[in-house]
Amino acid sequence: MSHNSFGHLFRVTTWGESHGPAIGCVVDGCPPLIPLSEADIQAELDRRKPGQSRFTTQRREADAVKILSGVFSHPETGEQVTTGTPISLLIENTDQRSKDYSDIAERYRPGHADITYDAKYGIRDYRGGGRSSARETAMRVAAGAVARKVVEGVTIRGALVQIGPHKIDRDRWDWDETAKNPFFCPDAKTAELWADYLDGIRKAGSSVGAVVEVVADGVPAGLGAPIYGKLDQDLASALMSINAVKGVEIGAGFEAAALTGEENADEIRIGKDGAPDYLSNKAGGILGGISSGQPVVARFAVKPTSSILTPRKSITRSGEEVDVMTKGRHDPCVGIRAVPVGEAMAAIVLADHFLRHRGQVGA
C-alpha cells in the first residue's frame, strides 16, 4: 500500500508537516556496507535549499539532516556504512514563524490542496501547507542521496529546459552550466533571458510554470518489470507524485504522437565494444518498460504556484465566496527547486529496480 511510501525493495516512507516539529523519512531495504554520512545527504539537500537566489522563496530552511538509524562503523575500516536496517532521516523545522494562520485556515487558495484535503479528511494542518507543502520534497532529496549510492555507476542529472514560454536551445546544452546559474539551466544564454523574465514575474507578484528534464547515464540494460512495474511507468509515477507536476514524458514524449514509425525507430548498429549502438534515442532509453542501456530521459511539467499577489475568486471552508491573495514569501517559479527533486525521484526508481532485477534475475 502506498499512501506515504514509494518503491518496493528500496522503499521510502516520508512523514511530517511543513510547520510541525520536524519532517523525516525512513529508507528501508538499502543494501548493507554502503558508505553513508550526513554530509553525503546534506550536499544534495543544499542544492534544493530555498532562498539561494532571488528566484526562489525567501523562506530560510536550515535543512540540517540527521541520520538516526541504519548506519554503523564498518568492522574493518571503521568508516560509517549502511547496515541493511532502516535508515531514519530527520530534519527539524526551525523556521516556523509564529504568525496568524486564521486566514489560510478558512480561505481556500485556488489551485491549492487546501480544499481537497478538507474534502477527504475533514481536517488539515493548514500552517504553511501542512502535509501538502513542498517542504516534503526535502525528504525526497535526502532519500535520493541514499539511492544514488545504491546505483553508484549511474549518473543522474537534471536541468530546467523551459520557464514559462521560454525553452532552452538544445544545441547549446552544457551540463556544466547547470551549476553556474540559479536555474539549473544547461544553456547559459537562456539563463540570462530567464533572469530578466523572472524578475518581471516576481515584481508583478505573479508566478510561472516550467519543464524539468532528468537524464540518467550508465543505466544497465535490463532494469524494469513488465507489465505493471515498467521502468517508465514507475518514473511517471515518481515524477507525477512531486508537488505541482502536471505532465511526464519519456524520450520523445508527446512529440512521438506526431512522428511516423520511420522517424521514431531508434536504429541499431554494433558498437566498438560489441554492445548495441543506438543511432538515436527517441525511446528515452526504455523499450517495453525495460532499460536498453541508452541514457534514460524523462521530462516533467511543473505548473505555476497559485500563491500569487493578485486576488482570485474562491470560497471559504464554511462556504462563502471570497477573494484570496497570498501575502508574504512567494515563489515565482517552483519549477527551479524541482530539479534536484526530480533527480532524487529518478534515483529512487532506479535503485528500486536495480534491486528488483537482482532479486529476480541475479547478477
Next chain:
Amino acid sequence: MSHNSFGHLFRVTTWGESHGPAIGCVVDGCPPLIPLSEADIQAELDRRKPGQSRFTTQRREADAVKILSGVFSHPETGEQVTTGTPISLLIENTDQRSKDYSDIAERYRPGHADITYDAKYGIRDYRGGGRSSARETAMRVAAGAVARKVVEGVTIRGALVQIGPHKIDRDRWDWDETAKNPFFCPDAKTAELWADYLDGIRKAGSSVGAVVEVVADGVPAGLGAPIYGKLDQDLASALMSINAVKGVEIGAGFEAAALTGEENADEIRIGKDGAPDYLSNKAGGILGGISSGQPVVARFAVKPTSSILTPRKSITRSGEEVDVMTKGRHDPCVGIRAVPVGEAMAAIVLADHFLRHRGQVGA
C-alpha cells in the same frame, strides 16, 4: 510488488503471451453483490477488438471472455453477482497462425521490446510479441469492465484527440461522435481528415502516433492518497504502463508550464447546490493528488508502432548487423485501439482509490 499486478484494494493481475494457449487476469478485492456477467465484459472487449476497420490490424481475435470464478447467483434475486472472491477471466488465443517465427526470433525490431526482454531474461517468447504484445491490453479492458461497476456513478469516456500532426478542433467536441467513426474521434470533421491521412500512411506501409484523452465525470471529491498514492500519480502510472505510451498529462499538462499563476488558477464560486463551482479546470480535477469533484482529465501520447514495411537498421540476437522490416499484418495507428484501454486503466485507478478512500475514511 507489482510485476504483473496493478492496484491495491482493487487489484488486477494479468498473465499470458500473445501466442500461448490463452491470456487472462485475476481481479482481486472486488466488492461483493455487484451484478456481473460475461456479456458486461464482452461489450467492452468488443470496442477494443482489432480488425473492425481498415485502420487497425487485420488480426482476428475472437476475444470471447470467460468468467471462471468469483461470481454466483444472488441468494434472493438469482442474478449473477460478484462474491468478493477473486474473479478469474480468460480468453483463449484462437488466431495463432502456425507460421515461421525464425526471423523474428533472431532479428530485433528497432523500437521493440525484443532486445530488452532478451537483455533482462536471456529468453523471450517471440511469437507475436509474446508477453510484450498489445494483446495483453485485452485483459486490461476486461478488468476495466469490472472496475466500472465498482464506481457506478462515474462515467469514464475516452477520445482520440490527435493522429500524427493533426489535432481535433475542441470547439466541435461531441462525445456521441466517438461511436460513429473508427477513430473514437469526438470531432466528425477531423475524423474525415484522419481517414484520408491514415489511408496514406497505411498504403505507404508506415505508421503514426496519436494522443488519447480520457475524462471521468462524476468522480466524488476526496479520492487519492497523498503523498505517494496521489490520484494523478496512479493515473500516470496506469496510463504509462500501456504499450507504446510515451507521455501522460493531467488537466492543462505540459501547457501549464507556459502559464502564469493567474492563468492557471481555477477560480471557485458556490454553485446552486451549495457545492464548489469551479470556473475552469486547468487542474484536471485533481488538487494535491486528491480529486476535487471536477471531471478528472488525463491525456497520453502513443508512439507509432515500429512494425513498418520500410527496412530499418538493426542487429540480431547473435550480434550481427541486419536490416529489419515487418511483413504481414500491420497496424498504421495503434493509438486508436488505445482509447478503450486508457478508459479501462482509468476505471481501475478510480475503483482502487474509491475502495482505499472508503477504507481509511469510511463512507
Next chain:
Amino acid sequence: MSHNSFGHLFRVTTWGESHGPAIGCVVDGCPPLIPLSEADIQAELDRRKPGQSRFTTQRREADAVKILSGVFSHPETGEQVTTGTPISLLIENTDQRSKDYSDIAERYRPGHADITYDAKYGIRDYRGGGRSSARETAMRVAAGAVARKVVEGVTIRGALVQIGPHKIDRDRWDWDETAKNPFFCPDAKTAELWADYLDGIRKAGSSVGAVVEVVADGVPAGLGAPIYGKLDQDLASALMSINAVKGVEIGAGFEAAALTGEENADEIRIGKDGAPDYLSNKAGGILGGISSGQPVVARFAVKPTSSILTPRKSITRSGEEVDVMTKGRHDPCVGIRAVPVGEAMAAIVLADHFLRHRGQVGA
C-alpha cells in the same frame, strides 16, 4: 495487499471455487531459464490427491494441471523453461456432481466458514465449500512445485507426527517411511497404530485432528528480513493460512516456554568445513528472523474437519435453530493431505526470501 496472493518477489495468486469450472493460480516473479514442465508440477499434485486410500475423502479429482503461460523453449537447448513472465496454472474441476445443494446453502455447518463468509460478503458459493474448500490447496501445491525449483539446493520434506492423541516415536524417524504408508508417517510402527485408530474414527463417522512437521534442509544462512519479514513470521503466516490450521511452531515451539535459557541455547562449535556447527536445534534454524544454516523446522496443528455424521446444533441462514450433519463423502483426517500442502507453503516462503535476500544483499 494480500487477499488472495502470498509472497512478495515470488508471488502466488490463487483463484477459483470448489465447484466452479476451474481453479488456478498465477506465479509471478519466478526467475527465468528454470526448467519447468507440467509433469514436474503434476508429480507434486499427485502426492496431495484425495481418494488414494480409505483415510482421505473419496472425492475423485483428476487434478490435471495445465501451464498456460510463462514458459518457452530454451533458445539453445529447446527444453521448456521459465521466461520470467507470470506462470498461469489451471486445473479444471471435473468432479462436479450435480447434486442438491439447498441444504448446505441454508444450514451452517458448525466450525465451517459458511457463516462467516455470509457475515462478511452477504453471499457465498456454497457448492462444495466454494472458495473455502480445501480444493484451493491444490494450487498451493502446484505453486510450491515451481518454488522448489527456485531453491533447488534445498530439500523440503513433510511428515505427519500426530493423529488425534497418538504421536510418533521420534527415535524411529525415517524419512523413507513417509512414502510407504498412506499417512506420510516417518515411523512405520505408529503408522500401523494409526491405521487401526483411523478406521475406528472413519466407521464412527467422526473425524480427528493431526500435527504436521515440515523440515527444510540446505537452507543457506541469511534468509529472512527483520523486523517484519522474518523467516519464521512468514512461515507462520504461510502455514496458518492453510485450511483448518490452528497453531504453528518453529523449532522447540511451545515446549520452549518450559525450558531454561541453559536448556534452550543451541551451543556452537566450528565444524570440519569451518562453518558453524550447532550442537542442537531448539531454534528450528532461525535466529532473529534470519536462517542460521541449520535445518528449518516448522510444525502445525490441523483441527478435525467438522463434516461429521453426528448431528450438531446449529442455525440456518435465515436464523432458525437446526441440527446439522454431513452426508456423503467425508474425510476422517484432513491433516494427512495437509502434509504436501505444508511443504509447498514452506517452499514458497523460502523461494520468496531467497529472491528478497538476493535483491537486497546480492549473491
Next chain:
Amino acid sequence: MSHNSFGHLFRVTTWGESHGPAIGCVVDGCPPLIPLSEADIQAELDRRKPGQSRFTTQRREADAVKILSGVFSHPETGEQVTTGTPISLLIENTDQRSKDYSDIAERYRPGHADITYDAKYGIRDYRGGGRSSARETAMRVAAGAVARKVVEGVTIRGALVQIGPHKIDRDRWDWDETAKNPFFCPDAKTAELWADYLDGIRKAGSSVGAVVEVVADGVPAGLGAPIYGKLDQDLASALMSINAVKGVEIGAGFEAAALTGEENADEIRIGKDGAPDYLSNKAGGILGGISSGQPVVARFAVKPTSSILTPRKSITRSGEEVDVMTKGRHDPCVGIRAVPVGEAMAAIVLADHFLRHRGQVGA
C-alpha cells in the same frame, strides 16, 4: 514489501537500534479525526517499561514518546486529533551507558541474532543488540496504542498463562488480577507461585520461557480476507514477529489436533438478541480466516532469553571457539514484557482488517 513494515491499510514502519540516538515508527493510513495525544500512547508504553519489578531487566528506559506529525487541533473542538497523514512517533534513547562492547562485537551469544545478522549483512550494530533488541517492541506498543483507537469498541487484553512449566488455573481467571501483580497474571495464586519460582531463576542467573494469551472482545463478525489475508494468518504473522516467539495458536490451537470433530465443533444457537450464540469457542473466534463475532483468542510461546550467567559454548566472528556468558543486566523472563507487545500487535492486525473490510465491503 515488508522488511520493517507491518499491515496494509493501517501500516506501521519501525526503525532504530537499541543504542542509536532514538527509535521510532511511522503509522500510516490512520483514519482522520481520532483524538490522539502523547499521553494516550505513553500510558501503554508505561505498561511495557522495564525495571518495574525485580523480574524484568533493570535497564531504565524513560521511553517518553513524542508525536512529530499527523495530528492537529480539531477545527471545531480544538482537541488534538489525527489528520489522516502519517503519524511519526519517536523515543530518544537516554540510557546508553558508554561501555566496552568489544566482547559482544566479537563473540556470538548462542541463541542470539548476532550470528545471523552478520551472516546476512556482513555487519551489525552490536551495541545492546542493535536492531534485534527487544527495545524495538516499544514502538509496537506505541503503534498499538494508535490502533486501539481505530477499533474503539474492541477490548484487547493480554495475560501471562505460563512461566516455565507452571501454568495458571483457568478456573481462577480474573482479568482484574493482571494489573495487580508484576506478571500480568490473571490468577492471583499462580502469581505468588511464579514470584518464588522466578526468584530462584533470577538468583541462579538463569532464564525461563513463558506463554502469553491475548483476547479481543467485541470484534465484529466479518473481519479477515481469505485466502491469504486470513485474520488468524495475520495474527500468527504479527505475534511470530515478536522477538523470542517460537509458537502461535488460535483458539484450541495444538490441542485441537487431539480432538474429534464432535468435540471440536462449536455448536450454535440463536441468542436473545437474534445473533448467533456459540456454545463454545474452540475456533478462537475465527472461521475460514474470518471473525465470527466471538472473542478472538490467540496464544504465543516465548523462549527463555539466552542472556544468562552460565557460560555456553560458542564461536567468535573470526571463527574461534569460545565460551560465552552474559554480564550485567539480565532478564529472567522476557515473556512478561511480551504481554503488552502481544496486545499491541493484535490491535494493529484488527485495525488493519477493520479498514480493509470497510474498503472492500463498506460499513
